[in-house]
C-alpha cells in the first residue's frame with residue numbers, strides 16, 4: 001500500500017527535472033523547444049533589415065563603411081573571442097583586449113565568456129553529444145540549429161574557464177553584454193555614417209543590421225562548413241576539414257583540420273599563400289606592440305601529423321591491392337613434382353625457390369613466349385634477375401601475384417628466412433598489411449646476377 005505513493009513521488013520529481021530539450025518534439029510543444037531570444041537575434045532582426053533595405057537607398061560611403069565594420073566585428077570574433085580568449089593562442093595588452101571585446105560584441109554572438117566556454121567544449125568533445133554544435137547532428141544544426149533550438153546546458157561538456165573569469169575585460173563584457181550589443185552592434189555603425197555623411201538610417205540598416213547578419217552567418221560557417229567541406233591533412237578521425245572557401249568566408253578560420261590538431265597555434269593557415277587575415281591581424285598587432293607571446297607549434301610536430309595521415313592513406317590504398325599469397329601460406333612442393341607438373345603442361349616457373357604459375361601469362365610476356373617457356377620447369381632465378389633479362393620492379397610485383405608454392409630443399413631455408421622477414425612487424429602497417437617495398441620482393445636478388453656472356 002505504502003509503496004504506491006513512494007513510487008510516484010520520485011517519478012513526479014523526475015518529470016520536473018526533465019529539460020525541454022530532452023523531450024520529444026511534438027506539434028503541441030514545438031514552440032517550447034525554440035529559443036525565441038536567439039531566433040529574434042539571428043533570424044528576426046536580419047529579416048527586418050532585409051525588408052527595410054527595400055526603401056533605404058544604399059550610399060557608396062555607407063557600403064564601404066559596412067564592409068570595414070564587417071571586418072572589425074568579424075575579427076573581434078576570430079582574433080578575439082576565438083584565438084585570444086577561447087584558445088589563449090597569444091596574449092593581448094589591455095587596449096587590444098578592450099577593443100576586441102567591443103567589436104566582438106558588435107557581431108552579436110553572445111558574450112566572450114559564454115562563447116569561449118561552448119567553444120572549448122566543442123574542441124574537447126568534438127562530434128560527440130557533449131559538443132554544443134556537433135556536425136553529426138546535421139549541417140544545419142551545426143550552423144544555427146543549436147542556437148535556434150533550446151539545448152540542455154547540462155548536456156554540453158564541462159570546461160574550465162577560470163582564466164576567463166580572471167580577465168576583468170571578459171567579466172565586464174559579460175555583465176554589460178546587452179549595452180555592448182546595442183552600442184557596438186547598432187549605435188556606433190549608425191553614428192559613424194550619420195555624423196560622417198548624414199546617412200543615419202543607411203548606417204543603421206546596412207552597417208548595423210545587415211552587417212550583423214553577414215558576420216553571424218560567416219562565423220557560423222566555422223561550426224558548419226569547416227566540419228563538412230574539404231580535406232583532412234592532419235587527422236581524419238574527426239570531422240574538421242580544411243578548405244579555401246571556408247577560409248574566405250570566415251576570415252581565415254577555414255583551415256580547421258589544422259586548427260583542431262593545434263588549437264593553441266595563433267595561425268590557422270600555416271602557408272604564406274593561404275588566406276588567413278586573422279593571423280595577419282594578430283601579427284600586425286604584435287608589430288604595433290599590442291599583442292605578444294604568439295604561440296606556434298614547431299613545424300617538426302606539424303609535419304609528423306601530416307606524415308602520419310599520409311601513411312594512413314597509403315595503408316588504406318595498399319590494403320586494396322593484390323600483393324600475392326604470403327610466403328608462409330604457400331604449399332611446399334618437391335622439386336620433382338614441380339618438374340613433373342611442368343612436363344604435364346602446367347606453366348610453372350621457379351624463381352628464388354618460389355613457384356609461380358604463369359600459364360595464363362605466357363602469351364602476354366613482353367619478352368616473348370619463347371623466353372618465358374625456356375624457364376619453365378627450371379630454376380629461373382638467374383635468368384629473371386639479369387641472366388637473360390634484368391626484370392623491372394613492376395615485373396617482380398606482377399610475379400608475386402602468381403605465386404603457388406615453395407620448393408623444398410636447396411633454397412628452402414633461405415625462403416623461410418625471407419618469409420619471416422616478410423612477416424615481421426617492421427614490414428607491416430598498422431592494419432597488419434605487409435609492406436612490400438620496391439626492390440625488396442622475395443624474387444629479387446640483391447645484386448644483378450651477371451649474364452651468361454660475362455660469366
Ligand SMILES: [Zn+2]
Pocket residue numbers: 122222223226227240256260
Ligand atoms: Zn571546430
Ligand SMILES: [Zn+2]
Pocket residue numbers: 082086087119123259263
Ligand atoms: Zn577553435
